């Protein structure tokens with residue numbers, strides 16, 4: 001697929017997707033969404049890729065869903081097309097996805113980052129849900145995911161006032177996994193993706209699935225799922241290799257990467 005709104009490349013075993021609508025601060029329009037979904041699916045089925053990084057520009061990861069595209073939408077149109085439902089397939093990607101966020105991650109941009117498995121932010125990153133200032137509310141999971149990630153008080157504050165959160169605040173409340181200096185974001189994020197890509201892929205995918213279960217089921221069911229997944233790793237040659245390598249004091253060479 002030829003991409004108009006993304007730059008798609010590989011760095012070693014890491015896939016790298018750069019949102020590329022600089023004049024619109026990477027506002028997420030339908031064309032970009034379709035391309036992103038396609039690029040993620042391609043990497044998910046590419047044996048040479050073990051994890052993907054999604055990033056934007058220094059000024060904006062993404063400034064939200066495209067307001068110009070939504071301006072004339074009416075209820076019937078939004079409802080009949082089930083507007084924004086296309087995003088639902090991003091969490092179905094089985095290999096890990098890291099959001100590398102610099103600058104604005106607002107509205108749909110924040111929602112996209114939250115759909116990734118974790119967020120690495122540069123010091124200049126700003127997160128927010130300004131939809132209320134436009135007379136709407138988040139529509140791609142913001143009310144649900146932000147509340148789960150940062151708790152009710154902060155989610156209400158962000159969504160009802162529309163204020164932005166700094167990288168420091170986002171890290172302190174659990175939205176962001178780590179903050180890196182401006183200028184080191186891409187390198188650090190790709191390094192993290194490559195580290196993941198060097199591990200046993202079935203175990204990585206099971207681990208991702210198990211953590212996600214924590215948000216979808218009871219503790220008892222989640223623990224049972226984790227145990228069954230844990231048991232299944234003992235059917236992998238990679239488990240033998242990983243444990244043998246530890247005992248032999250050498251680096252493992254996983255077969256299923």
Ligand code: CAA
Pocket residue numbers: 023024025027028063064065066067068084104106107108109111130131134137138139140142
């Ligand atoms: N949609 C469409 N275009 C956008 C956009 C968006 N979400 N955000 C920015 N742009 C465009 C601007 O219209 C502008 O284009 P023109 O030059 O053609 O006028 C260009 O990007 C640069 O933007 P600004 O001039 O506004 O840049 P700034 O540095 O002064 O401000 C900003 C930056 C604070 C991020 C500001 O652009 C802004 O507030 N953007 C909108 C943020 C927002 O409300 N996001 C939520 C969208 S709704 C949503 O996402 C709903 C959902 O959950 C489904």
